[in-house]
Amino acid sequence: MKATRSGKAKMPSDLVLARTASLFSAFANGGRLKAVVALMRHGPMSVTGLIEVCGLEQSALSHQLRVLRDGSLVVAERRGKQVVYALADDHIASILEDGIHHAREQSRKGDAT
Amino acid sequence: MKATRSGKAKMPSDLVLARTASLFSAFANGGRLKAVVALMRHGPMSVTGLIEVCGLEQSALSHQLRVLRDGSLVVAERRGKQVVYALADDHIASILEDGIHHAREQSRKGDAT
DNA sequence: CCGTCATATGACATCGATCTCATATGATAT
DNA sequence: ATATCATATGAGATCGATGTCATATGACGG
Numbered sequence: 001m002k003a004t005r006s007g008k009a010k011m012p013s014d015l016v017l018a019r020t021a022s023l024f025s026a027f028a029n030g031g032r033l034k035a036v037v038a039l040m041r042h043g044p045m046s047v048t049g050l051i052e053v054c055g056l057e058q059s060a061l062s063h064q065l066r067v068l069r070d071g072s073l074v075v076a077e078r079r080g081k082q083v084v085y086a087l088a089d090d091h092i093a094s095i096l097e098d099g100i101h102h103a104r105e106q107s108r109k110g111d112a113t
Numbered sequence: 114m115k116a117t118r119s120g121k122a123k124m125p126s127d128l129v130l131a132r133t134a135s136l137f138s139a140f141a142n143g144g145r146l147k148a149v150v151a152l153m154r155h156g157p158m159s160v161t162g163l164i165e166v167c168g169l170e171q172s173a174l175s176h177q178l179r180v181l182r183d184g185s186l187v188v189a190e191r192r193g194k195q196v197v198y199a200l201a202d203d204h205i206a207s208i209l210e211d212g213i214h215h216a217r218e219q220s221r222k223g224d225a226t
Numbered sequence: 227c228c229g230t231c232a233t234a235t236g237a238c239a240t241c242g243a244t245c246t247c248a249t250a251t252g253a254t255a256t
Numbered sequence: 257a258t259a260t261c262a263t264a265t266g267a268g269a270t271c272g273a274t275g276t277c278a279t280a281t282g283a284c285g286g
Contacts (some may be wrong), residue, residue: 011154012213018208019216024146027137029274033130042125047233060275062133062234067273072219081283082234091218095211096133100125102204103132106185142244143243156278160263180243194253194262 026071027096031056032064035085036073037100040093044086046079139184140209144169145177148198149186150213153206156159159192 012020027033031054038053039045045053051061065085068074073092074085087093125133140146144167151166152158158166164174178198181187186205187198200206 011150012217014143015144016213016216016220018149019142019219020212021141021146023212023216023219024137024140025273028134028141030127030130030134031274033134033137037124037130048231049200057276058233059235059277063274066234078283083233091211091215095215096206098208098211099133099136100129100205102208103129103136104125105204106132107129138243143280144244170246170261172247172265176244179264191253191263196263 021088023071023073023095026067026073027099029064029067031061032068033096035061035068036092036096037066038075039085039087040096044077046082046084048082050085088111129170136184136186136208139180139186140212142177142180144174146209148174148177148181148211149200149205152187152198152200153209156191157197159195159197161195163198 020058027036034054035050038050042049042053047058047061047065050056050065051058054061056064065074065076069076072088075088076083076085078084114123140149145168148163151163155166160171160178162175163178164171167174169177178187178189181198182189185201187203189196189198193207
């Protein structure tokens with residue numbers, strides 16, 4: 001993965017651009033990110049599990065999970081009393097990892113905020 | 114680039130997670146995305162050029178460019194009266210293209226919103 | 227049926243993002 | 257020095273995002 005010369009890329013339609021923006025919006029929050037990363041690490045998890053990992057309140061997390069569902073980043077499945085969440089697809093994980101990687105590089109480059 | 118098994122990934126620190134969230138935040142807007150895509154297509158451009166391409170008002174675009182600069186997504190260089198913007202690095206373009214690609218796939222899968 | 231666990235939802239407050247308008251700054255030419 | 261072009265900035269309005277509290281729903285055990 002290196003084919004990233006800046007000079008060339010096809011101009012996406014406004015619709016695609018809007019969808020892209022909302023995809024990234026879904027990633028634009030620490031709590032949501034933490035949840036998605038948790039799903040990447042542990043695989044499918046119940047809400048209760050996510051609450052512990054993310055350190056968010058039940059209601060807050062539930063709202064965030066809704067955002068993730070609406071953005072099709074995750075899928076939910078009932079398992080008795082619980083609801084188990086999982087990543088919607090691997091591309092999601094790929095994009096997030098790429099973002100995390102970039103953030104790490106920035107840190108190493110001394111981009112101290 | 115395919116190594117996207119969901120099961121394994123290292124848990125990033127909260128700092129990295131926060132940085133990642135703010136990276137994605139910078140991408141979480143149609144106007145900003147349009148500007149970045151323009152820079153990918155045409156290479157470095159002046160603000161005036163970006164105004165035309167993005168269809169934003171001067172002031173609004175300037176504010177957005179500030180967000181992009183603050184997030185280190187783009188860099189600015191004075192060129193006489195003008196200021197020329199360019200992508201900060203190729204990784205930025207890579208991440209964005211990946212996001213656009215995902216958005217396109219979603220559309221094809223009939224994820225009509 | 228009732229109580230309880232697990233999760234979702236709605237209303238509301240608050241905080242942040244984005245836009246607009248007016249104005250400031252910086253560079254160049256006259 | 258002044259005018260003008262190109263861009264940035266600040267203040268304020270408005271809209272959306274996030275969190276909290278209270279309550280609803282859904283599943284299961286007794």
